[in-house]
Amino acid sequence: MKGWMGKIAVVDLSSGNITENEIDSEIREKYLGGRGLGVHMMFNKVGPEVAPLSAKNLLIFATGPLTGTKAPTSSRISLSTKSPLTGTIFDSNAGGEWGIQLKQAGYDALIIKGKASSPVFIDINEKEIQIKDAKRLWGGETFESIKLLKKLKRNKVSIACIGPAGENLVKFASIMVDEHGTFGRGGVGAVMGSKNLKAICVSGKKKVEIADSEQLDFVIYETKKWIKANPLTFVGLPEFGTPVLVNLVNRMGIFPVKNYQTSYIKEVGNISGEKIKEKIFVRRAACPTCPIGCRRITQTKNEKGKGPEFETVYSLGAMCCIFDLEVVAEANYLCNRLGLDTISTGVTIACTMELKERGIVDAGISFGEKDKIKEIIKNIAYRQGIGDDLAEGSRLFALKYKAEDYAMQVKGLEFPAYDPRGMKGMGLAYATSNRGACHLRAYMVGPEILGIPKLINRFTALGKAGLLIYIQNLNAALDTLIFCRFGGFAISDDYYARLVSAVTGWQIEPYNLQIIGERIWNLERLYNLREGFSRKDDLLPSRMLKEPLTQGPSKGETVSLNKMLDEYYLCRGWNKEGIPGGRKLKSLGLNSGKEEKDV
Amino acid sequence: MFKAFQKIGRELFLQGLNNSHSGNLSIRQGDRIFITRRGSMLANLAEEDIIETGIEKNDSNITLASTEIIVHRAIYQSTSALAIVHCHPPYAIALSLIENDIIPIDSEGCYLFRKVPVLKSEYTIGSREVAKGASKLLKKYRLIMIKGHGCIAIGQLLEEAYQWASSLEHSSKIIYITRTMKPDFVHEKIKDYHKW
Numbered sequence: 001m002k003g004w005m006g007k008i009a010v011v012d013l014s015s016g017n018i019t020e021n022e023i024d025s026e027i028r029e030k031y032l033g034g035r036g037l038g039v040h041m042m043f044n045k046v047g048p049e050v051a052p053l054s055a056k057n058l059l060i061f062a063t064g065p066l067t068g069t070k071a072p073t074s075s076r077i078s079l080s081t082k083s084p085l086t087g088t089i090f091d092s093n094a095g096g097e098w099g100i101q102l103k104q105a106g107y108d109a110l111i112i113k114g115k116a117s118s119p120v121f122i123d124i125n126e127k128e129i130q131i132k133d134a135k136r137l138w139g140g141e142t143f144e145s146i147k148l149l150k151k152l153k154r155n156k157v158s159i160a161c162i163g164p165a166g167e168n169l170v171k172f173a174s175i176m177v178d179e180h181g182t183f184g185r186g187g188v189g190a191v192m193g194s195k196n197l198k199a200i201c202v203s204g205k206k207k208v209e210i211a212d213s214e215q216l217d218f219v220i221y222e223t224k225k226w227i228k229a230n231p232l233t234f235v236g237l238p239e240f241g242t243p244v245l246v247n248l249v250n251r252m253g254i255f256p257v258k259n260y261q262t263s264y265i266k267e268v269g270n271i272s273g274e275k276i277k278e279k280i281f282v283r284r285a286a287c288p289t290c291p292i293g294c295r296r297i298t299q300t301k302n303e304k305g306k307g308p309e310f311e312t313v314y315s316l317g318a319m320c321c322i323f324d325l326e327v328v329a330e331a332n333y334l335c336n337r338l339g340l341d342t343i344s345t346g347v348t349i350a351c352t353m354e355l356k357e358r359g360i361v362d363a364g365i366s367f368g369e370k371d372k373i374k375e376i377i378k379n380i381a382y383r384q385g386i387g388d389d390l391a392e393g394s395r396l397f398a399l400k401y402k403a404e405d406y407a408m409q410v411k412g413l414e415f416p417a418y419d420p421r422g423m424k425g426m427g428l429a430y431a432t433s434n435r436g437a438c439h440l441r442a443y444m445v446g447p448e449i450l451g452i453p454k455l456i457n458r459f460t461a462l463g464k465a466g467l468l469i470y471i472q473n474l475n476a477a478l479d480t481l482i483f484c485r486f487g488g489f490a491i492s493d494d495y496y497a498r499l500v501s502a503v504t505g506w507q508i509e510p511y512n513l514q515i516i517g518e519r520i521w522n523l524e525r526l527y528n529l530r531e532g533f534s535r536k537d538d539l540l541p542s543r544m545l546k547e548p549l550t551q552g553p554s555k556g557e558t559v560s561l562n563k564m565l566d567e568y569y570l571c572r573g574w575n576k577e578g579i580p581g582g583r584k585l586k587s588l589g590l591n592s593g594k595e596e597k598d599v
Numbered sequence: 600m601f602k603a604f605q606k607i608g609r610e611l612f613l614q615g616l617n618n619s620h621s622g623n624l625s626i627r628q629g630d631r632i633f634i635t636r637r638g639s640m641l642a643n644l645a646e647e648d649i650i651e652t653g654i655e656k657n658d659s660n661i662t663l664a665s666t667e668i669i670v671h672r673a674i675y676q677s678t679s680a681l682a683i684v685h686c687h688p689p690y691a692i693a694l695s696l697i698e699n700d701i702i703p704i705d706s707e708g709c710y711l712f713r714k715v716p717v718l719k720s721e722y723t724i725g726s727r728e729v730a731k732g733a734s735k736l737l738k739k740y741r742l743i744m745i746k747g748h749g750c751i752a753i754g755q756l757l758e759e760a761y762q763w764a765s766s767l768e769h770s771s772k773i774i775y776i777t778r779t780m781k782p783d784f785v786h787e788k789i790k791d792y793h794k795w
Contacts, residue, residue, distance in 0.1 A: 463628070466627060466628045467756070509738040509739055514679035571628055572629070573629065573630065
C-alpha cells in the first residue's frame with residue numbers, strides 16, 4: 001500500500017469518541033483520495049435530510065497518494081462537505097503544510113462529525129488525537145488564534161483555524177491554514193463553526209512509502225524541467241503572483257468591473273500584478289514541494305499580510321470600483337483575519353452596491369466608497385446590521401429584495417474573475433460546475449486565453465463541450481492526488497500519471513485519470529440531483545445571457561447557454577435534463593447511483 | 600471545427616508529412632467521431648470530407664470514413680484523446696524501419712517525447728492488430744510510430760496532435776543528419792529515456 005498510510009481518523013464531537021478506520025482497497029482504486037474519497041463518503045453518509053449547518057453534516061479532510069512526497073505542487077489537502085452557501089456537494093482545497101502533517105501523523109483522512117457542546121480544538125499527532133477546550137480562543141481572529149496555538153505546542157505543528165466569520169456561521173466563511181493557506185470557498189468555515197470547532201492542529205514525522213523512488217526522482221526531474229521552462233510558471237507567477245493575469249485579462253475585455261456591468265477599464269492597471277510588485281511587495285513564499293512560489297507577502301503603510309491574489313484584486317477591487325491598491329490589500333488582510341472568502345465577500349458587497357445604485361436597498365455603501373469597505377466586511381463577519389443579510393451570500397441577499405438578477409452567482413457560489421461573455425467555454429464551465437460558479441473545476445482560461453494546450457477561439461460557443469469535459473474530469477482526478485492547478489500550466493496528464501505510478505506502484509495512465517475524474521464528476525452530479533438540483537440550476541445570471549458587453553475587445557458579446565448545455569449533456573452521456581443514464585453510470589462502476597460499499 | 604481540419608490538413612502536406620492523399624484526421628465529441636473521408640486530399644479538404652459517425656456504433660456514414668477509422672475508434676475507446684493525427688513523415692518512417700524506439704537527441708524532442716515507441720505489425724493499414732497495439736501504447740505515449748507506415752499522434756486539439764507529429768519528424772531529421780556526420784553518436788540520457 002505505497003503512497004498511503006492506511007488509516008482514517010473519525011472524530012465525533014458530540015460523543016467525544018475517536019476511532020480509526022481503514023479504507024477499502026476497492027474504494028481507494030476507484031477514488032484515489034482527496035475530492036474523490038470525499039464525494040464517495042458524502043454520498044453514502046450525508047443525504048438530503050441533513051442541513052449543511054447541522055451536527056449531521058461531515059467535514060472530510062482527505063489527502064492524496066502524492067501528499068507528503070516530493071512531487072512538485074502536491075502539498076494540498078481537500079475538504080469535502082455539504083455547503084451552506086450552495087446546498088451542493090462541495091470540496092475546497094488548501095496548500096501548505098497541513099495535509100503533509102496529517103499524513104505524517106499517520107492518517108490519509110480525517111472525518112469530523114457531530115457538534116461539541118462548547119468550543120473545542122482538535123490536536124492530532126502520531127500517538128494520539130485529543131479534543132481540547134477552546135473557550136479561550138473563541139471569538140479570536142484567525143492569525144491571532146493560530147499564533148496562540150503555536151505557542152502552546154512544542155513541536156512543528158500546522159493549524160487550520162476559523163475566525164469570527166466561521167463562528168458566526170457566515171455562509172462564505174473560510175478556514176485559514178497557518179500563515180498562508182486557505183480553504184476558501186463555499187462556507188466550509190461556517191460548517192466548522194457550526195460544530196463549535198475552532199481549530200485543528202496536526203503534526204507528525206512518519207514517512208510516506210514510495211514504490212519506485214528512482215523512477216519518482218526521474219519523473220520529478222523531467223516535470224521540473226517543464227515548470228522551469230515555462231514563462232508562466234517560472235517567470236510570471238513567481239515574479240507577479242496570481243495578479244500577473246490582471247492586465248492580461250483586462251486587455252481581453254473580460255476582467256469584471258462594477259458587479260459585471262463592464263469588463264474593461266483602464267484603472268485596473270492600478271491594482272495589477274505589476275503595481276503590486278512595485279508598491280507593496282515584500283517577499284515571495286511557496287508551498288512545500290512547489291518550484292513556482294506564487295504567494296506574496298505584502299505591506300501597506302499600516303499593515304503586513306499575504307496577498308492579495310488575482311481573484312481578490314477582482315472581487316474587493318474592480319467589482320466594487322475600488323482601484324486603490326492599499327485599500328484592496330488591507331480589505332484582503334481583514335477578510336483573512338476574520339476568516340472570510342474574499343471572492344464571495346467582494347462579489348456580495350458589489351451586489352449590494354448595485355442594489356443601492358438602482359434604489360432597491362441602501363446598505364450604506366456605494367461603488368467606489370473605499371473608506372467604507374472595511375466597516376461592511378466587519379459587519380458581515382459579525383453579522384451586524386445589514387451585514388447579517390449579506391452574510392447569507394449574494395443570492396439570498398438579492399432574493400430578499402426580489403433582485404436576484406444582480407447577484408453574480410451560479411448555484412449560490414459567487415462568480416470568479418472571468419467574464420464568460422468574452423470566453424464562452426468558461427460560461428459553460430461556470431454553469432455546469434458541481435459546486436457553483438467556479439473557475440477551477442475547468443480552467444478554460446487555459447485554451448481560451450493562455451493557449452494551453454493550444455489557443456482556441458474564445459468567442460465560439462459550440463464545439464467546446466468535449467474539451468471542457470476532458471478538463472473537468474482531469475481536474476477532478478488531480479484533486480484526488482492532490483495537485484495545485486498551476487503545475488498544469490506546464491505539464492500534461494501523462495506526467496501526473498507517471499508520478500502516481502511511481503509512488504503507488506500501480507500502472508496509472510492518463511486514461512485512468514480521466515475515468516476516475518469522470519466517475520467523481522458523475523457522482524457529484526448524482527449527489528446534487530438527489531438534493532433537488534437539475535438543469536434549471538445549470539444557469540448563468542441573466543446579465544450574461546441578455547446584456548451585451550458595452551466596451552472593450554469583447555464588446556457586443558453575450559452567452560448562448562442553452563445550445564451549449566445541450567451539447568454538453570450529449571457529450572457527457574446524460575439526457576436532456578442533465579441526468580446520467582444507467583449505462584453511463586454502469587460504465588463508471590457507479591451501480592446506478594446507489595453506492596453500495598462503505599469505506 | 601471544419602477550419603481546424605482544413606488548417607491542419609494543409610499544414611501536414613506543406614510540411615512534407617503527407618503525400619497527396621495519405622493520412623487522416625479525427626476529433627471526438629462525446630460518443631461521436633468526426634473523421635476525414637476515405638481517399639480525401641488533406642491539403643484541400645471540403646466540408647463534405649468530414650464524416651460524422653459513432654465511436655462505438657456504426658451507421659451508414661461508415662462507408663465514407665477513412666480506412667483507418669478502426670484505429671481511431673480503438674484509440675478513443677481506450678485513451679483520453681480528443682483529437683488524432685495520422686500522417687506519413689518520411690524521416691521518421693525510415694527510422695522506424697531500423698529502430699525499436701525512436702529516442703530524440705535534440706533538446707526539443709527530448710523535452711517533448713523522451714521516447715517514441717515503434718509498433719510492429721504484419722498488416723499495417725486499417726488493421727485490427729494496429730488498432731489494438733496503438734490504443735495500448737497511446738495510453739502511455741502521446742504519439743507512436745507504426746513500423747514502415749507512419750505516425751499516430753493524439754491530443755486534446757488537432758493542433759496539439761499535429762505539433763507532436765511535426766516535432767517527431769524534425770527530431771528524426773536531426774538523428775539522420777547527426778548519424779551521417781557521426782554514425783556512433785549516442786545521447787547521454789538514452790538509458791533513462793528507454794525506460795520512459
